Every structure is written in C-alpha cells, then in structure tokens.
Amino acid sequence: MLRTLVLSIVLLGPAAAEGPTVVDLCKVLATPAKYAGAEITVRATIRSSMHGTYLSQAGCDEVLFMALPAEIPNRKGGPEVERDSSFKAFELARSDYRPDAPRFTASFTGELEYAKHGKGFGYYGRNKTRLVVRKVADVDQQPVGQAENEPAAVKATFCDLAQHPEQYMGKMVEVRASVAGNDLWIDDFAQKAACPSWMGVILVLPEQVMPKADFDVVRDDPFRQLFDDLRKRMNVQATFEGRFEAVYTWTNHKQVWIGEGREKSKGFGKKGQYGGRIVLRRVSDILARPVPRR
Numbered sequence: 001m002l003r004t005l006v007l008s009i010v011l012l013g014p015a016a017a018e019g020p021t022v023v024d025l026c027k028v029l030a031t032p033a034k035y036a037g038a039e040i041t042v043r044a045t046i047r048s049s050m051h052g053t054y055l056s057q058a059g060c061d062e063v064l065f066m067a068l069p070a071e072i073p074n075r076k077g078g079p080e081v082e083r084d085s086s087f088k089a090f091e092l093a094r095s096d097y098r099p100d101a102p103r104f105t106a107s108f109t110g111e112l113e114y115a116k117h118g119k120g121f122g123y124y125g126r127n128k129t130r131l132v133v134r135k136v137a138d139v140d141q142q143p144v145g146q147a148e149n150e151p152a153a154v155k156a157t158f159c160d161l162a163q164h165p166e167q168y169m170g171k172m173v174e175v176r177a178s179v180a181g182n183d184l185w186i187d188d189f190a191q192k193a194a195c196p197s198w199m200g201v202i203l204v205l206p207e208q209v210m211p212k213a214d215f216d217v218v219r220d221d222p223f224r225q226l227f228d229d230l231r232k233r234m235n236v237q238a239t240f241e242g243r244f245e246a247v248y249t250w251t252n253h254k255q256v257w258i259g260e261g262r263e264k265s266k267g268f269g270k271k272g273q274y275g276g277r278i279v280l281r282r283v284s285d286i287l288a289r290p291v292p293r294r
Contacts, residue, residue, distance in 0.1 A: 020109050025057040028112065029064060032129045036114035042131070043138075045105040046094055049284065051123035051221045053094045055108060055131065063220050065127035066108065072132065078111070082135045090136045097284070102141050109135040123221050126228075153241045153281075158188040159195035161276060165246040165258050172281065173244045178237045179203075179230060183269060186240065186278075199249040200274035203240060209279055213243065218282045229288040238286045246276035 020039040028035055028042060044055035047063060054063040069075055081087060086106065093104035110133040119125035153174040161168055161175070177186040184203040206213035217223065222238070229236045247267055248257045258275075266272035 025055060025064060026060040029060055029062045029129070032112065032114040033116065035112045037111065039109065039111050040131075041107055041109040043105070043107050045103060046090070047218055047220045048094045048097050048101070049221050050097060051225070052127075054220045056218065056220070058216070061216070061219065063218070064129055064131055065122045065221075066110070066131045066133050067121070069132055069134065078132070079134045081133070086136045086139045089139055089141065093141065105140040106136050107138045108133050109137070123225070126221070126224055156244075158191060158199070158201070159193070159197065161201065161244065161246070162195060162197035162199035162249050163251075165199065165244075165249055165276065168244045169246060169258070171244060172241065173278065174239060174241045175278070176237070176239050176285075177201075178235065179226075185269075185274065190237075197249055197251045199246065199276045200269075201276040201278060202268055202274045203242070203280050204268075204277050206279055206281075213279050215243075215281055217280050222283050222286050225286050225288075226283050229286065232288075233291060234288045235291055236286060236288045239284045240278055240280060241282040241284070242278040242280040244276065244278055248275040250275070 020041045021035070022041045023035065025042045025044050028040065042055060042057075042064070044057050044064070047054040047056050053066050055066055056063045068081055069078055070081070090104065090106060093102065096102070108131060110131045113121065113130045113132060115121060115125075115128050115130075121127045121130040151172050153172040154168065155174045156168060158175060158177065161173070175186075175188070176190075177188050178190075179185070180187050180189075181202075186201055186203055205217055206215060226236060226238060245268075246258050248255055250256065255275075268274040268277040
C-alpha cells in the first residue's frame, strides 16, 4: 500500500497550480472588482502615449491601463517579467507614439489591480484599474489601417479642408487645431499663410451622429485629458483624427455649398453655423496652457 501511495505521488506530483484566467477585456473593464487581485490573460491591442500604455479591444467603451512591475514605485515581491522576444517587440511598440505606428496586438498576462476608492493609477491617478504585466505572448503586429478595416488618416490643414473639401469628404483626416468653443469648435489659429477659404469645423463623437459611425473613439488618457483640460477652461491644442464631413465652405466671403449639401443639411451645430465636422476617432499630442489673465 505504501508503495502504491509513493508511486501515485511520483506520477501525479503535487496539485498543479491553476494558471491565469483567460478573460475578455470588455468583461474585465465592466466588472473589475470580480478580477481584482487575480492573475488574468487578456487579448488586446496597445495604445501608447507619453502618459502611459493602454490595452484596448474593439467593442469596449474603455481602455485598460497597464504597467510593468519595475515601473511601480515601492513594489515588493511578485513575479518578474519574462523578457523574451515577444516582450522585446512589445517594448519597441509601446515607445512609438505616432498615430500611424504599427498596430500591436498580443496576449497580456498579469495581476489586475482595482482602486475602487481613492486615487487611481497612472497619469494623475485617473485610472481605476491597472494590469501589472509579467508576460506578453502570441504577438500579432501590423500597420494601422490594414487591421480590422481601420483606414489610415490623411494629414491635412484647415486650409486644405476649406479649399478642397470634396477631396476629403468621408475620409479619415488628421489635423492639428485648437479648441475654440464650448461646442468643440476647432480652428488652426497657428496657420501662418493666408487662406482664401474658411470653414467652421466642430468635433462630434461617433455616438452623436445618425446613423451611428462604424467606429468608436479611443477613450485613452489623451481623450480624458482633453475634456479635463477643457473643464479647467484651459487653452487646448491637439492633433485630432476622425471622419471629415462638410456641407458648405466660405470663399471670398461667399458661402459655397458642397455637392448636395444645401438639400441634405443646413450645417452642423445647433444653428447650422458650422460647414464641417470631424467625427472623432482619436486625439493625441495635447498641449494645454492656462488662459492668460486680462
């Protein structure tokens, strides 16, 4: 009998420790308390910014802030990061902040932390959840615009949009601008060369247009910072990416309707005072300054 018991221990060994729970990222974001303190694995695409790295998934309204153990002050114990080829590829990808940076998707394993009360994590403690990543695996990396039918944005100036709106209609554009009004009117006040045309442009979110846009806005740290800074009544300049739509422009002080714009819409905004709009997909490179005192 003793011999049988010894043989069983040798064959079976001690009880195997359970591996990390593989869970959908949207589910983690919806019910973070359920996974707090647990080691989980999520499949996600990274969104990098100067203020941190976030994990996103199509269909999720939020993003998950992530950090490495070495990046957390006064953290003691816990597993170290597996620094293999997948992790090295991740390190390169997260340091690339360009809007057209290669898309990086992988499986991320780590401990989920949840700050239900008090200060959160990351930039100004704005994130209530944080995944402390120890392993990156199953990497799938490809350029943005070639994954999940997400088109790359075309860089343009406000003068380009006002002078040649038909060239950009319905396309993803990327513009540098300042927020000029409470209704998210944007303009390029830094434009040096005089432009013969002008167009009032406002920002709208995908869920605010009818029919609803077939893409979601990336609700990452720059997105939150934009609205936080606007609530503080600061002067905000940023790079905005989204779908451009227009019904009229102004040239030589005359209103010029675009295509069937007059029949389809009086304009954008509550009173139709804007000839164009950008359905926002992403915001980046925010520069906020206090409003000068008079």
